[in-house]
Amino acid sequence: MLLGVIADDFTGASDIANTIARGNGESGGLVTSQYMGIPDYNADPTVEAGVISLKSRSVPKADAVALSLEALRWLKAQGCRQIVFKYCSTFDSTPQGNIGPVAQALAAELGVDGVVVCPAFPKAGRTIYQGHLFVHDRLLSESGMQNHPLTPMTDADIRRWLSLQVTGDVGLISLNTVRQGADALRQALAQDGRQLVVVDAVDDSDLAIIGRACAEAPLVTGGSGAALGLPANFIASGQARGHHGGGFAGAVGPEAILAGSCSGATRGQVDHHAKGHPVLPIPVDQVMTGEIGVPQLLSFLLEHSGKAPLAYSSATPEEVRAAQERYGRENVSDALDRLFASTAQAFLDQGGKRLVVAGGETSGAVAQALDLGEVMIGPEIDPGVPILISARRDAVLALKSGNFGQQDFFRKAANMLAWAGS
Template sequence: MLLGVIADDFTGASDIANTLAKGLPGQGGLRTTQYLGVPDRPALEAVEAGVISLKSRSIPAAEAVALSLQALAWLKGQGCRQILFKYCSTFDSTPAGNIGPVGEALAHALGAKGVVACPAFPTVGRTVYQGHLFVGDRLLNESGLENHPLNPMTDPDLRCWLQRQCAGAVGFVPWSTVRSGADALRAALAQAAARGEGLVIVDALTDEDLVTIGRACRDALLLTGGSGIALGLPANFLDQGLASGGAASFAGISGPEALLAGSCSGATRQQIEVHSRTHPMLTIVPDRVLEGSITAADLAGFIFAHRGEAPLVASSGSPEEVAAVQRRHGRERVAAALDGLFAETARALVAGGIRRLVVAGGETSGAVVSALGLDALTIGPEIDPGVPVLVSEGPEPLALALKSGNFGAPDFFAKALRTLAGDA
């Protein structure tokens, strides 16, 4: 294995696995496998990039650090030459959150300084300019992410946000340097390291900027960022003859389908509205979940009753509705109840013969795949930017799409089911 990725949630892991497997147009990517948690066995020899999915984004920082160091130890044991810590392109964290502590812990373990920190993903509208994160034409704190139920982002200045989380100094490299090319950026990062700066926010406005960052970091032990930061990395290994690449074949998986949505993002709410116009949908009322009057058996029963009709079960609500529920019951209690409900439902669905499963929301996806006890997933074709087909191992493979809340076109759900069946 050449490149190892530690991802702080399951949808983000799928996102960056997709980026690595796809690579740049005309150049190809790396043979990539996504692991669900830290594996307990060696990787197959053919794997060139391994992505470890952790559910560490919203847990206490000390626990996130411990899990990430376990993942690092396994990846180093597989011979990885480079490590990438992947977090959300909207930098989801709190001032006491995990990006800084995990990044610093990995850097310390690898003896690295001047480490890139860049969540930019221009394909889906995330750009970094003068150290500030934009979503489309809006600053992060004006984009709706300030209402995130777990990690509200209230400051777009990534240098300030990250410095609150870090023990060491945080550096910055402006867009003007990035646009000057890989050599200029490499020199700027070396200067940051000489000043003792551990993590360094790097501007990026376009995919070309991300490729420049990749070239500048060809020999870097560690990078951190969103999935876009990996855009130029496969070419480094392919150009040196270290990797042969090659995409995994995917003929599609037929069989019963289900859609589960636990994200409250604007994109997911729009996708739910579009899908529910022509397909059956069951809306989960969190109060009923907490009082025990709606159960996983109810959700699975609804799905099975509408087999073949692309049924959707959704708990998504507006920011105001989510805030009201959290005030009544507490944020952690609501999140745990919904995660548990989706997890139990997923187990019942797969046991009942569901073979195509689409899940919206990072926390929901983590709960679902953890409950299913899956081990490793093969990366298939891309459904929408950042969301690939995932296929489980075993005699009865399951085809999945794990979608970050903010990703996907309005018709994503129907498109995902077609792609999972090989009909895209």
């Protein structure tokens, strides 16, 4: 294994696995496997990139650091020469969050400074300019992310936000330096002297430069875009052959869509899907009182098999806040995670073959409950969302970050899980 990734949630792991498997340009990507948690076995020797999926984004800092260091040590034991710490392209965190502490712990373990911090993902509209993170033409703090129920992003200045989480100063390398090329960027990182350095990027060509500059870097941090140029380094040096992906025949059998994200993008996708497909809203009050549970969700999904049925708890920011005030934020989150995870288990146990899940926390809960093992990376549905193939469960899945996907994502995903390219 050449390249190792530690991802702080399951949708983000799929996102970056998709990026690495496809690579940048004609040379292709790396032979990539995604692991649902830290494996207790050695990787297949043909795997060139391993992506470890953790559900650590919203856990206490000490727990996130311990998990991430355990993942790092497993990846190093597999022979990895470079590590990527992957977090969300909207930097989902709080001033007390763990992105900074995990990045610093990994840097300390590897003994490195001048570590790139770059959550940019231009294909999904996430860009960084003068250290500020934008979603399309809006500052992150004006994009709707300020209303996130778990990690409200109220400041778009990533350097300032990260400084609240770490010890020491955080550096910044502007787009002007990036555009001077890989050598100039490499020199700027070496001369900065600070452990973590935010690096601007507004399009894929900037990410390619960052990738070349980081060819020998033991550690890179960022969104999936930060890995865009890394496979080419291993291919150019002759360490990897270049991989263009294999075929995917699709899966035949019942399909289900579960949405637990409250992002504006997911709510729009739910509304669009409801115009032509059966949908089941899940009132939080009825979940908390036990009036609705797995039997009701499972019955709905199986009854509407073949029609891309969707069960969702997505709600407006105001509705989410009201529920959290009544029952407690953690209580609501845990109850919904358990409901979706148990429903997904029951669905596959009843012969389900195709499963689409929206929301990072929801996807993590589902993936952990299903014990998917190692999954193969299939075709891309929308930017950042590949098909995942689990031999252990004889099923195919799509795990979607709440903010990702086009308006018709749910229909498209259900179809592509059955027939690649449809």
